[in-house]
Amino acid sequence: MSTAPGPRDRGRERDRDEEGRARNQRPRDGLGRPLPYGAEGVDRQPEGVVRTPEESVAQAQALLDAGRPFHAHEVFEDAWKTGPEAERGLWKGLAQVAVGLTHSARGNTKGGARLLLRGAEAVAEWSATSGLPRPYGIDVAELADWARELSARVAENSDDAVPIDAAAHAPRLRGGTPE
Structure with missing residues (x-):
């Protein structure tokens, strides 16, 4: 167990980012789960980054390939929140697919299967x-088929x-x- 100080031990009520917004500063693992203060985690995705759609897709794909779907979800979430209104449904669906994969990889198979299907x-x-x-x-039809198929496989194993x-x-x- 880590003996590193938590936020209350540092005299603060909550962790805050550089702009003073409440943000948990605990390190995270590759699937976005919080680790104890002082543990070594993976680099977090910065929030609120405005990227071109092509940059969002490329960065999210690299994170997915690295087994970091939670972090890919954050990239899609930025695109959803900063992109044109007409594209929000696309980016929100992609974020749901990524978080569905995240939950499935964490062992939350019921939730993962539902989110994969919802994203598809x-x-x-x-x-x-x-x-x-x-x-x-983005080959939307192929991606939706992939998410539906993975949802079905994950759901088959949900009891385990x-x-x-x-x-x-x-x-x-x-x-x-x-590639």
């Missing part, structure tokens, strides 16, 4: 409504709550095989 339906609905089957090179390997099950946002 959201991106498919957005694509049908927008008329854009490949926004920013067996975590999946996030990197081994990472989707290819732009289709095809890993």
Whole structure:
């Protein structure tokens, strides 16, 4: 057990970021789970970053490939919150897919399966409504099929709550095989 001081031991009520907003400063593991203060975690994704859609897709894919879907979710969440209103459904659906993969990798198979399915339906609905089957090179139909299939596999094992390997099950946002 870590003996590093927590926020209250440092004389503060809550952890705060550089702008003074409440933000848990505990280190995180690759799946976004908080670790004890003083433990070594992975670098966190900065919040509120404005990226081009292409940068968002590329950065999220790199994080998914590295087995860090929670962090990919944060990239998609930034795109959802900072992008055009007309694209929010796409980015929100992608964030749900990433967090579904996160929960599945953490062993929360019931929640993971539901979120994967919800994300699949959201991106498919957005694509049908927008008329854009490949926004920013994302093969929406293939991604939605992948998420539905993984949701079904995860749901089959929900009684056992067996975590999946996030990197081994990472989707290819732009289709095809890993580069």
